[in-house]
Amino acid sequence: MTQSIQIKAARSQAAQGWHVFKKDKLAIAGATIIILVTLISIFAPIIAPYDPNVTQGPRLQPIGTSGHPLGLDGQGRDILSRLIWGGRLSLVSAIIPLLFMFFISLFIGLLAGFFPKLGEVVMRVLDILFAFPMVLIAVGIASIVGAGLFAIMLSISLVLLPYMSRVVYTATVEERDKEYVEAARALGSSQSDIMFRELLPNVISALIVYATTLAGVMIVFSAGLSFLGLGIQPPDADWGRMTATGLTVMTQGAPHVATLPGVIILIVATAFNWLGDGLQDVFNPYKRTE
Secondary structure, three states: OHHHHHHHHHHHHHHHHHHHHHHOHHHHHHHHHHHHHHHHHHOHHHHOOOOOOOOOOOOOOOOOEOOEOOOEOOOOOEHHHHHHHHHHHHHHHHHHHHHHHHHHHHHHHHHHHHOHHHHHHHHHHHHHHHOOOHHHHHHHHHHHHOOOHHHHHHHHHHHHHHHHHHHHHHHHHHHOOOHHHHHHHHOOOOHHHHHHHHHHHHHHHHHHHHHHHHHHHHHHHHHHHHHOOOOOOOOOOOHHHHHHHHHOOHHHOOOHHHHHHHHHHHHHHHHHHHHHHHHHHHOOHHHHOO
């Protein structure tokens, strides 16, 4: 009986959340863009008209060239195909570390927030990572393991850890002394039950919203590392690398080579921000009751 009531309550909350979300046009637009870009990237071998690394014609052909709607780059490669394939590495390099660190940060933040003495130690250790600029961390990792996809993903993971853990830690500290937690203690619940059954559902929403917003930032950061030569290496297609190589031909009458991947990065990053704002309203109990 109790389980049935909980299921009905969960369905009711989900319905209220969807009602709030669908009213946010920007959030819907953001989710649509993200889904569309993800599907295009997954099915790149089917959708892309050409091999992204093979020369298809004369270099620096403009937008609207016959057979190449977005033109050709400085090496005569089809820009549309490279943008489609580039989405794979750009999304993987940013999203996979984010998903991995989501669970790591959730666990660390819960433990640190629930146990005050442990929390002091953990937060001081994470403060050390806060002290290092993101690019400096990436440069250090690239010098050790070499430039490439692994270097990007490891750099992003280390950058995300202190930020995401602190969000969970702060939310846990705010929740741990509330009445429902005290009631669970009085009923004899174990510490693990209190953390994962009582606190977890109330702190995870803050991390979901924050992680969604961070996804856009990490896509830009990943592209920036590739732009600096620390990330994806030629001839593989990546939006950041495409922007970097496009800059070398800007003065040769081909601004579209660098502009197109730059616009894609901006659109996808903005879409994640829109989605994050929409999810923030979804998890806001005051919005759900409007």
